[in-house]
Amino acid sequence: MNAFDTQYALSTKANKGERHRIAFVQACWHRDIVDRCKTAFLETMQSQDYAQEDIDFYEVPGVFEIPLHVKMLAQSRKYAGIAAAGLIVNGGIYRHDFVSTAVINGLMQVQLETGTPVFSAVLTPHNFHSSEEHATFFREHFVVKGAEVAKACVETVRKIASLATV
Numbered sequence: 001m002n003a004f005d006t007q008y009a010l011s012t013k014a015n016k017g018e019r020h021r022i023a024f025v026q027a028c029w030h031r032d033i034v035d036r037c038k039t040a041f042l043e044t045m046q047s048q049d050y051a052q053e054d055i056d057f058y059e060v061p062g063v064f065e066i067p068l069h070v071k072m073l074a075q076s077r078k079y080a081g082i083a084a085a086g087l088i089v090n091g092g093i094y095r096h097d098f099v100s101t102a103v104i105n106g107l108m109q110v111q112l113e114t115g116t117p118v119f120s121a122v123l124t125p126h127n128f129h130s131s132e133e134h135a136t137f138f139r140e141h142f143v144v145k146g147a148e149v150a151k152a153c154v155e156t157v158r159k160i161a162s163l164a165t166v
Helices: 003-013 032-048 063-075 096-114 132-164
Strands: 022-027 055-060 083-089 118-123
Touching: 022 032, 022 063, 032 055, 032 063, 032 083, 032 132, 055 063, 055 132, 063 083, 063 096, 063 118, 083 132, 118 132
Parallel strands: 022 055, 022 083, 083 118
Antiparallel strands: none
């Protein structure tokens, strides 16, 4: 089944009044911050007529593992959209730029290869400090990003479903 066939099947499901399944993949590092994204994502999806049962949640150890997990989920053809969340910090060595580039490029490649839209809340602060003030800022920022990713997911999934019926 190619990407068009998958999206056509998903649009047929939507035309029957059924909601699309969505996946959310999150890295476990900095869970206290990244969990805020997941919570905001779920709350916003529910405000857009999705039920918690429509969304499958997955965890991976770190952000580097996200693209492969997302690719396997996309290849399953079960999901109309997949969101990813993680925090990449500058741990005092110059590798965070390489990791963030690899992750974002990987997520883009997945959606181009599979036709399943992928949404990223994988963030790389310029200089992350483990102080409570800085952690609080990013906890709040991940709430905003979770809501933004959910809105983008809902809108994109609906638009792609409507394109498949043209």
